Amino acid sequence: IRVIASALSFKETENEWLSFKDNELAKISQTEGKILPILKLSYDHLPSHLKHCFSFCRLYPKDYAIDxxxxxxxxxxxxxxxxxxxxxxxxxIGFEYFKELAEKCFFQEVKGDLTEKITCKMHDLMHDLAKLVAGTESSIVDSNLSTNEDGEKCRHISITASLIPSFKGKKLRTLLYFSNMGPQNLSDEIWDLIIANCRCLRVLGLDYLNLKTIPRSIFKLKHLRYLDLSRNNFKILPKSICRLQNLQSLKLDLCLELEELPKKIEKLVNLTHIGCGGCFSLTHMPRGIGKLTSLETLSMFVVDKDGSHGSADLSQLSALNNLRGELTITNLGFVKNSKEMFRAANLKEKKHLRSLVLVWDDDYDDDDDDDKLLEDLQPHPNLKELRIDGWRGDAKFPSWLSLLTNLVNIEIWGPSKFKYLPSFAKLPCLQQLDIFSLTELEYMDDNGPNGRQGNTEPFFPLL
Structure with a gap:
């Protein structure tokens, strides 16, 4: 009923409703168990671009939490x-497509909003519908299917752990591996052979495969736009990846052994997303990353501790004002000419950022911390979340904190010299305040603004 209602909600006249009832609806079998034809009726009324978007979702396993x-x-x-x-x-625009499909009941259990990670699921019947309308263009490959046959016909494939290594797909545009389908024991060499047979790929997901080297055949995928190598075990991202000049998204999250990104990364002129969250072994950022002015995601910016890598400094962040989501900046204690560099990062112009994490490491020399003032790291007032980790400099909070009126969450991690917390009465949206290891903290400032009746406003209106 909800699916039919959602289809009718976009028909504005009584005649359109009657035409729908007398024609399309009348042709559908109402016998027990014949629900897919009814669901397909709603699909048939989608515009073509939404049909492509929905049928693509056939690649997800049933009951999968979709990012x-x-x-x-x-x-x-x-x-x-x-x-x-x-x-x-x-x-x-893509999020608008998703919203429209969700309103028409093609997705369910939508969680989160545009300020955080959004997930959803597909009802089993909707998954069956996606499989039906995708036909031979999309498939989940396992040992029960002939991979050669499917590979020749398919444009989009997701692979289970029991994949047959002889797989071929010359016309394939999507190749995804979902780690929740079970562990895989294919060697790096086998993956290299599989990818070598798929020269037309636009989307390649090799998440959580324990790869120690990146398959060299990837660097020949001139049409590739999306590459996910997250949670693998390689240390170096070869410079050959810079040949992929159509690449838009590069995901490297939780590659715990990754030490550096490729030099000449600025050659990836179409890159909009670099996911490197949790890459704790990264030593620096490549010089030239600041030229990627279309970047919308840069999960982490790592300051070079000793300056020995010819790396990017904080000024490379200056022009990256399309960044959104979360940005973590680490090793701030090692910044030279900090007053100049902190300002050069231009954080106050990054109006799309949701979350900012500022990290000083335990092993830096804090003798000159008075020169590394937090005052010079002022973010944009649109910020929702702020975390300050390991700051051991001046005991005063920065004056700009009171300007961040949209803050929902603040985290402050010691060790720190902070003697007091400022009044948070001017932060009306604040819902969460986390304080850790502030051993020198003595009090909270109670100089908040007074209301009409002379009563001090509460520190935490929404906490």
Missing amino acids: VQELVQFWIAQGFVKQSDSKQSFEK
């Missing part, structure tokens, strides 16, 4: 998202 941002990036990589207004980003 909506990732899904939108898949759609963009496949060319499903059309930009009619150059002022609107492809990702924003």
Whole structure:
């Protein structure tokens, strides 16, 4: 009923409703168990771009928690998202596509919002519908299917752990591996052979495969737009990856042994997303990353501790004002000419950032911390979350804190010289305040503004 209602909600006249009832609805069998034809009726009334977006979801296993941002990036990589207004980003348009499909009941259990990670699921019947309408263009490959046959016909495939290594897919545009399908024991060499047979790939997901080296055949995928190598075990990202000049999204999250990103990364002129959250072995950022002015995601910026790598300094962040989501800046205690460099990062112009994490490491020399003032790291007032970790400098909070009126969450991690907490009465949206190891903290400032009746406003209106 909800699916039919959602289809009718976009028909504005009584005649359109009657036509729907007398024609399309009348042709559908109402016998028990014949629900898919009814669901397909709603699909048939979708515009063509939404049909492509929905049928693509056949690649997900049933009951899978879908990362909506990732899904939108898949759609963009496949060319499903059309930009009619150059002022609107492809990702924003893609989220509108998702919202429209969710309103029509093609997705359910939507959790989160645009300020945090959004996930959703597909009802089993909707998954069956996606399988039906995708036909031979999409498939989940396991040992019960002939991979050669499917590979020749398919454009989009997700692979289970029992994949047959002789798989071929010359026309394949999507190749995904979902780690929740079970462990895999294929060697790096086998993956190299598989990818070598898929020269037309636009989306390649090799998440959590324990790869120690990156398959060299990847660097020949000239059409590749989305590459996920997260949670693997390689240390170096070869410079050959810079040949992938159509690449839009590069995911490296939780590659715990990764030490550096490639030099000449600025050659990836179409790159909009670099996911490197949790890459704790990264030693520096490559010089030239600041030229990627279309970047919307840069999970982490690592300051070079000793300056021995010819690396990027904080000024490389200056022009990256399209960044959104979360940005973590680490090793701030090692910044030279800190007053100049902190300001050069230009954090106050990054109006799309949701979360900012500022990290000083335990092993830095804090003798000159008075020169490394937090005052010079002022973010934009739109910020929702702020974390300050390990600051051991001046005991005063920065004056700009009271300007961040949209803050929802503040975390302050010691050791720190902070003697007091400022009044948070001017932060009306604050819901969470976490304080750890502030051993020198003595009091909270109670100089908040007074109301009309002379009563001091509460420190935490929404806490």
